[in-house]
Each structure stands twice: as structure tokens, then as C-alpha cells.
Amino acid sequence: MIKGTKVTLRTVRETDLDTLFTLRSDISNRGKYYPLRLKSDTALKKEFHETGLWTDTEGLLLICDKAEKIVGVIIADKDHYDGIDIGYIIFDEASRNKGYVTEAASLLVNFLFMTRKLNRISISIQPPNLASKRVAEKCRFKF
Numbered sequence: 001m002i003k004g005t006k007v008t009l010r011t012v013r014e015t016d017l018d019t020l021f022t023l024r025s026d027i028s029n030r031g032k033y034y035p036l037r038l039k040s041d042t043a044l045k046k047e048f049h050e051t052g053l054w055t056d057t058e059g060l061l062l063i064c065d066k067a068e069k070i071v072g073v074i075i076a077d078k079d080h081y082d083g084i085d086i087g088y089i090i091f092d093e094a095s096r097n098k099g100y101v102t103e104a105a106s107l108l109v110n111f112l113f114m115t116r117k118l119n120r121i122s123i124s125i126q127p128p129n130l131a132s133k134r135v136a137e138k139c140r141f142k143f
Helices: 014-025 041-051 100-115 130-138
Strands: 008-010 058-064 070-078 083-090 120-123
Touching (some): 008 100, 014 041, 083 100, 120 130
Parallel strands (some): 083 120
Antiparallel strands (some): 058 070, 070 083
């Protein structure tokens, strides 16, 4: 687990799979900018049993609040070069705008640079996504 002051990042447990599937399947909580791709329950469980949803090159961590409730996910994907691209979402609108993603991104970036040989970590942001742009700026990403 990677603990911050507002959130904890942790890998997925088997007991989280039903909740994670439900949260990720509800496209109404995605907002305008998060991809609308869906993964079946069977595919999610298969990937979990093969990789735990976390490998040396990519993975998904749960963003949990202080009450240990899953409020979102942060994803790290290997890019085409020697870097990692990260993405994130807070599922519940009531949990947004509380600094959870900013802290989660900072925690993950620090962890990745400490544990891997990387040339770069990036965040791909659609130009009108001002909230994600603010997160990147607070985490000292450069345009």
C-alpha cells in the first residue's frame, strides 16, 4: 500500500472484484473525458487471476479514502518508449474535487520513479479537460 494523507493506493484484492466491476461498468460516472470502454466481468477476473492487475509494465491501483472505501482507480500503462502514461478516475461525484486524484498521482509518480528505471511519466489529457490539467500542474508535470 502507498499511503498519503487523504488516500491510500493499493492493489486489487479478489474481494474487490465485484465492486470494481460495478464501478467500472457504470458509464454514467465517467464524466466527459474518461474512455467509455467496457471490460466484461469474466475478462476482469481472468486478468486479475493472471496478473493481479499489476505487473512490472502496467497496472491498476485502487484509490481508497480514509474509510478504506474505493473511490477511484489510477492506471499506469507502458508507453511506446521508455516511460509510463498514467490515467485516473474518481467514480463518485461526491468524492471529486477533494484532492484525491492530485495526491494519488503524486504518490504513484514518486513510487514509479523510486522503483523503476523510467525516462518519463506522462498524463494524456484532452485539451478541454481543465480538471485533469490542474492535477497535472499540481503534480509538477510540464506541457
